[in-house]
Amino acid sequence: AAGVIQSPRHLIKEKRETATLKCYPIPRHDTVYWYQQGPGQDPQFLISFYEKMQSDKGSIPDRFSAQQFSDYHSELNMSSLELGDSALYFCASSLRGTGGDQPQHFGDGTRLSIL
Amino acid sequence: AQTVTQSQPEMSVQEAETVTLSCTYDTSENNYYLFWYKQPPSRQMILVIRQEAYKQQNATENRFSVNFQKAAKSFSLKISDSQLGDTAMYFCAYRFGNEKLTFGTGTRLTIIP
Structure with missing residues (x-):
């Protein structure tokens, strides 16, 4: 079965540079979530989108x-x-269900290193 | 705001033994979802099991089962016949509706051969 695809898998940047992370959700999934997981920490929610509109915003x-x-x-x-x-940085996708009964499926993540 | 607490930073058990990971949460909602995610050294986030709050029956998935106590806001994960491949970080997570997942701080589980 198709999974969530994130690119790139690894990214190395220097301070003050810019970066773009991409996420391709599972086909037919209409909701995307972004999470940030620092070293030794739990994932923290950044932002989500439903049908191309921002649906929620966290500590972004x-x-x-x-x-x-x-x-x-x-x-x-x-x-x-x-x-x-x-x-x-994780991306997760889901199909917007009634009451949230559809689980979020995670991609393999993009590891961003800042030098 | 919803919070999820995992009070066991690390646990270790012998292979083939049973282990229980604890999780408590706080919410004012009545209908919500609870999850256990596994994060092995590869850092993938793998859904292990989920529980719908309005269902009294505890969820089970093969060797994994939960003990959901809604009144106590407790959601523990039991792993039976533990295997070396179960070594991972385990995160308990809460979700209301289609909103974000709120994670606990995780329990690092090591299965000893």
């Missing part, structure tokens, strides 16, 4: 922005990168 820095496109893929744009942005 103003330096970050995201969108969902007409083909339902999503991109997380990160600017003025800081050392603290080094983390594993």
Whole structure:
């Protein structure tokens, strides 16, 4: 079965540079979630989209922005990168169900390292 | 705000033994979902089991089962006949509706050969 695809798998950037992370949800899934997992920490919610509209926003820095496109893929744009942005970034997708009965399926993540 | 607490940072058991991981949560909602995710060294996030709060019956998936106590807001995971491949970080998570997942801080489980 098709899974959530994230690219790139690994990304190395320097401080003050920009980065773009991409997420391709499972076919027919209409909702995308972004999470950030720092070293030794639990995943923290950043932002989500449903039918190409932002549906919820978490602890996402103003330096970050995201969108969902007409083909339902999503991109997380990160600017003025800081050392603290080094983390594993997960994308998850789901089919919006009644009462939230559809689980979120995670991609393998993008490991971002800031030098 | 919803919170999820995992009070066991690390646990280890012998292969083939049974182990229980604890999780408590706080919410004012009546209908919600609870999950256990497994994160092995590869760092993938793998859904192990889920429980719907309005169902009294505890969920089971092969060797994995939960003990869901709604009144106590407790959601523990039992792994029977533990295997070396069960070694991973385990996260308990809460979700209301189609909203985000709120994770606990995780329990690092090591299965000893």
